[in-house]
Amino acid sequence: MTEPELNTQASTAPKLCRGCREQMPTHCDGCSRKTAAYCRTCLHSDTPGPRGTDRPRSGDLQQAVAAVMGANPLPDFGDITGWTSARIGAHLPGHAPAAILAAVRRLAATGSAEQVGDEPERYRPTR
Incomplete structure (x- = not known):
């Protein structure tokens, strides 16, 4: 495959949240910017290990x-x-x-x- 074909395939692949692995849009509907790597639920989560990591909690x-x-x-x-x-x-x-x-x-x-x-x-x- 050529370079343009590889880029086209990568941009059509579904984007998955790095925390919960839910499918999410690649670009914002309002401003057409690329979406974050995490969905809103994972970004604003208060569970241990924010965003799917095993980071220690404060304290x-x-x-x-x-x-x-x-x-x-x-x-x-x-x-x-x-x-x-x-x-x-x-x-x-x-x-x-x-x-x-x-x-x-x-x-x-x-x-x-x-x-x-x-x-x-x-x-x-x-x-």
């Missing part, structure tokens, strides 16, 4: 950090006592230390943890 990392801090003894190595973002990160691979630190700071703001040192920031659970 999941905070709960995981609290679980790590509560289930393990308070680290004490050298002159540094307490949970740092790097020490928590060893128990939660795949998460950025900055995201873990933000989660610990949220726990401290709610009273579930308290800061016990600076340089590096160290925390311990309160409950």
Whole structure:
């Protein structure tokens, strides 16, 4: 097949939503622009894993950090006592230390943890 024939076949194929795999129009009826990759239902869904992905929900990392801090003894190595973002990160691979630190700071703001040192920031659970 030639290049124009391939393009014609691709444009006539039905467009499927990437989330629910429902068939949807390729172009908007009102403005003739290409439609989004997801249908309106999937775009505005509040179900876990928006748009068909397995992304964690907001607050999941905070709960995981609290679980790590509560289930393990308070680290004490050298002159540094307490949970740092790097020490928590060893128990939660795949998460950025900055995201873990933000989660610990949220726990401290709610009273579930308290800061016990600076340089590096160290925390311990309160409950």
